[in-house]
Amino acid sequence: MRRLFQTWLLLQLHGVPGVRVDSENQTSHGVTSTTGPMSMVGGKKNDTLQKVEDFLSVAMGNQSTSGIVGVAKNTEGDFATMKTAFCFNLASSLAAFVAFTALRALVPAVYGKDAEEVAAANDGPRPLLALEPPRYRVRSLGDVASALFGWISVVRSMQEEEVVARCGLDGLQLLELLRLGGRLAALWGGAIMCLLCPLHFYLHLQLSNEGTLLSRTSLNGLAVDRLERHHHLLLIWTHAATVWFVVLAASYEVYAAQSRFLTRRFEWLKRIPEPRATTLLVENLPLECRSDFALHQYFARLFSREAIKSAYIVRRTDKRLKRLFLDMERLRDDLHCAQHMREPSGSRHLQSAWCCYRREDVGFYTRELEALQEAFAKERQAVEEGVMAMDPQVCSCAGFVTFTSRRMCMLARQPQYRADSSQLTVAMPPDPEDVRYHDLAKDPQLQASGNVTAAGLLLLIFIVWAPLIATFMDRVEPILLRLFEDFPAIQHLVQGVLSTGALKMFMAFLPTLLMAIISNVLTLKAGTWAQLKLQDWYFSFQVVFVLLVTAIVGTILDVLAKVLAHPGEVIYLLADALPGFSNFYINYLMLGCLLHVFDLLRFVQLAKYLLARFARGDNDPSEARKASEPEDQDSDGMGARMAKITLHIVVASVFASCCPLILIFAWLYCTIGSLSYGYLLIYAETKKPDMGGSFWVKSLRHLFAGLAIYVLLMVGLLSRACGPSREAPLVAALALLALGLGFHRFSALSWETLPFEAIVEVDLADRERGKHHGNYWQVECRPLDRRASQTQKRGDGTD
Template sequence: MNPGGLAASAAINLGLAVVVLSLFSVLKRQPYNSPVYLAKCMSTGESMPGGWCRSSSTRCAVPSFAWIPAAFRLSEEEVIRMCGLDALVVLRLFKFGMKFFSVCSLVGLLILVPVNYASQESSDKARISHSLDSFSISKVERGSNWLWVHFSCLCIISFYVTYLLHKEYKEILEKRIQHLDLNRKRPDQLTVLVRGIPLCMEHREHGCYVDHFFSKHYNSTYHAYQIVHNRTNIEQLTNLANSIEQKIKRLRNKIERQRSSVFASAKTESIEKNEAKLKDIHRKIRGLQCGNMLRQKDLPVAFVTFKSRVGATLAAEAQQHENPLLLTTEHASEPKDVLWHNLDIPYQRLVIHRIGVFVAAFLLTVFFTIPVTAVQGIIQFEKIKQWFPPARAVQLIPGLNSILTGYLPSAILNGFIYLIPYAMLGMASLEGMVSKSKKEMKACSMVFYFLVGNVFFLSVLSGSLLNQIGESFAHPKEIPSRLASAVSAQSDFFITYILTDGMSGFSFEVLQFGFLTWNFLKGHLFSGESVQEPYLYGFPYYRVIPIVSLAILIGMVYAVIAPLLLPFLVVYFLLGYAVFLNQMQDVYEISYDTCGQYWPYIHHYIFVAVVLMQITMIGLFGLKSKPAASFATIPLLAFNIFFNEYCKKRFLPSFYHRPIQNAKVNDDLDEQEGTDKDWCEQAVTAYRPPWMFAVTSAEESCSSTEPLLVC
């Protein structure tokens, strides 16, 4: 890619960012856009922000970027209070990028860039460069002692990232323990999910076995159980009842707006028919909720509640049965985090589901090689013109060649990448995860490794293949050196990728263009709708974390090779932090809180990035005829691996296990306050499936039914 292409990409992305962010700041203050930009505030009933305009004024039409610096003034305690610890973990990922790449940028711009330029061969200096390779390691002479400067910078970067990772892991673990203590009244701290429950031989019921087993083996701490039942029929009726209730509500709103007696009479008749139908459905639901029906539909799954957190922790982390596939236990997720439909899947069949998901992900990975290779073909447009002369017609339009090779490839690639997280989330849904959080964590890993393989490795390999296909066959002895320079040759492309993903991608993220367009069309095509429903969705951890982690990986690999990439990454993380903090506050619902369990995944992704950086430098030093530097890098790699193993022993267990020490302290606090029995009863009720609560019709109401029958 020539400098013109890079300049075109930078100009387009910067221009788009300014326009889109200005448009967002104006549109957010318009009351009719509240369902898009203030969805979270509307759903929770919070007061609208001070910048929200209740009437038309010139101030509402003036763009403002005040929300960006305001994001950096918000304390971490306020973030946890408003959005939870998982949200803070995502923001700490952006802060990690800011800290790391700020230092790397200083090292790169002040040391590596001058060294790279000064240590070129004299013949290279005399030629006019058509790329930014003059400032990368690819132009350093083979065997040059200047390569020891690169090795020194690699050491600085490696030790600094180790320091940051240890600091972040330690601080987030401390916040996790504090967060668990502050939320000690959450029902999941007293509840255990039990799967693979055998049948009671006497009564032929799963519930009886659960009650007998835990009464016998945990007699001092066991409290109650909530058996899970097959939900198919009752859930269908419940969904049908909800849709009819919404229809009745809409009809009543129309009657209030239109005073015509003929219209009102017709709508009233329709309401009466729907109310009669709703009453009949409610009667069927109550029939399915009775004990006799539930006995026939119980599943080998139950939520078991304990009187103390110590009892729940011991039960969740011990093997209960001599057969490890029976009576498997784990800490229950929050009630709102549970995926009830996946509890129907037998525990023994989960392996089959995982194999199916792996095959589907592999096929998607193979399919994605087509657009990535096509993107690299556009970048290597100069070679394409040699092979296909009619393509030279593009040069007849001034500036089109720069746009075609600079902006278009990264825009196309980001467009395809945007779809990948949703595809992977759908696959993860088929794996049988019992909670949304576990499903999204699984999707995080699937998306990350997909992006590393397809976006990073395939971009480098396909780009180098197209670039070297002719000359490599003519000079086979030069293949190793050409492959060594291929990584640095792709730095221009990754600069445009970071610009597009950061400047344009984050800008369109905050604009919410899809929902904004639909809200506009809905307001004009269905103007009769008086009540605006917010477009509220859960925060997409599975999309944000892997894509940002990929940016960190790209930055680390190119930190020593092509340091001109690093300042763009600083801007990337600064803008990303402000955008996603705004989205957490006003747009996305934080539908669950795992108390920071996303951080071990993030730590692992960064560890992979460091390993790739060091392995790349080992090979590059060797191909630059500096074997001593290659051998000297191996201890750095070994140190990084040992550090990761240390973190697995020191920090990781506390993210998946709950310390008995803290559980006992919280139990003692409840006992002192006299609230221990109250929380047990609330925990039992909290894990009642949504379709098992009492239903009411317009003319009658019924008390809640108790689906649990203990023998």
């Protein structure tokens, strides 16, 4: 596979027809590179900006960005390429599915979580159905079918309440996003394919008998100016009506899905355990409120003493206390290993040898631990004295206030506490186990500088991403040239599979890079909020470098300059750049279906599990499973997954009118994804901190943005087709108003908090009273009798 991919790179470098597109291809569509008006200041070239543009142009080698990342223009051989890609993806998917079935039986700990793990994730026992995947005894062909496909019916029929219990509301809404995409693809496809495909086919026949089924059912390549007048009017007005249908159908489905989400969200809010349900995160505290006692007194004066249960100021403990605590935890692990070495187990595993390579003396670790505990106690006392004295070196400007009831907590969220609205801001806190106290302890000025730095780094990545890829490909060209001679007959496979695979590979590096910036530069109140930020950034990057990449001729600075100079030309830029590449995106969706099946294999978790079992000596499968979880949260976290799914739905919507057959593969993508992610989230993966549907809401907003791109594209295409006449493009453009109204209706559904009457009902019913999950204090500052080792891994991909 690696050699085949290297061959694809060679084809890119040497311009094999149909595999890459260069600037000339783009110019033939009417898109020309700008001369860099962005660098004009007062009518003269700015030398610095000109040098940047020259450097980027040299790095790109005068190639279009789409050609660099492998987005191929439609050609006559695409249908054969697509058949090859379909056969390859189908065979690979079947092989991966068989391997998954075998591994699921051989290594059940990697591919399933037991009842105890589910109960622990929900803070206690809970009535759950179908906790374990059914076990099969193969006695007949029916048993074989059940072993292969029985889990599918279990996943599809599982009740929403149980899904939430096993993977959280975020997991349920990820599956709902895939179902929404499937419904939209089926709804759009049923109407558009029955209407536009026959129309395109008929009009193509009026002009020529040449072409494949794929090209004849698409708008691409149809010489509109050669059509007779009545055929021309029929085509443009049918497409104008289709734009309205797509927008109205999507707005209706999204609103209905959001309404269903509100019911789940409110039920989730009602079940939030204490103290999260009754606590507020308070930030930008003035100096006079920066201690536990002062913060408690301030809110007690506003809401009465009986309303306030506790208050906690976030401490700055990074200088010494946090380091001492981590050293204590490490010594406890070493002591445990040393004690294990003394047991007559018959063999000494590598784990014990690794953690105790210096000494095997239990007494040594005991003495070291006692000394650290003494130093820790002294430092802890100094920190607490600093809190009582309101020492600014110890007390941060953030804290937590816990109320005695939900209704008082809700009332405390409403008012503006100071004339300066930037002071004493309150919000719902994250999960107690997910709070990033280190970030909360930062000064506001440091937080602001981090946000500015992160924005600058993101802009830098946008500008240099394509030149970096071009530079890499130029470096490996001599090596790849020799390998290309060994594979002369794989053009269709390269075009259909590896070109789209290369684009996915290039984009696969992005989440790790973006998460590094988010986690280390931005200020985040919780680890899971990093996933929310990643979802925004990753989706935006994919829209530019996957969907709109064909519109980038020259450097991205050139395109930005052209758009800023002539905003009205955006519709023509899209119309000239996008439709001619629709076949590539069909292959892109097909490869996405294959990757869904490959996700079931969990190769990384399997390798970690086997390493823990056989190399480190974890004989208990449950302990080895803990060592193998979670999956990589950069590329497989909730934010990255939602961004990728939303992008695939947006790609299908943008090309729905130009190439209606793409909706078939969009439906397949969503259907297969709902099954594979359904199994992974419900049965295999550990439960992550739950944001209660925040990822879902952000994905729907991204979907509206994608629909806006679709409308602009169709307005541009109709404007090109109509010539001086503007009636049909104007009718299509008015669909933006309908889309805006749909977005307004969607935004009007308040989802973040419970209605006050519902909060009162929960308090009066004493619902979930007694259920408690975590506490809002730093682990190194917890009472000694409650402190527990924090060796459990986070599920957010951050430290």
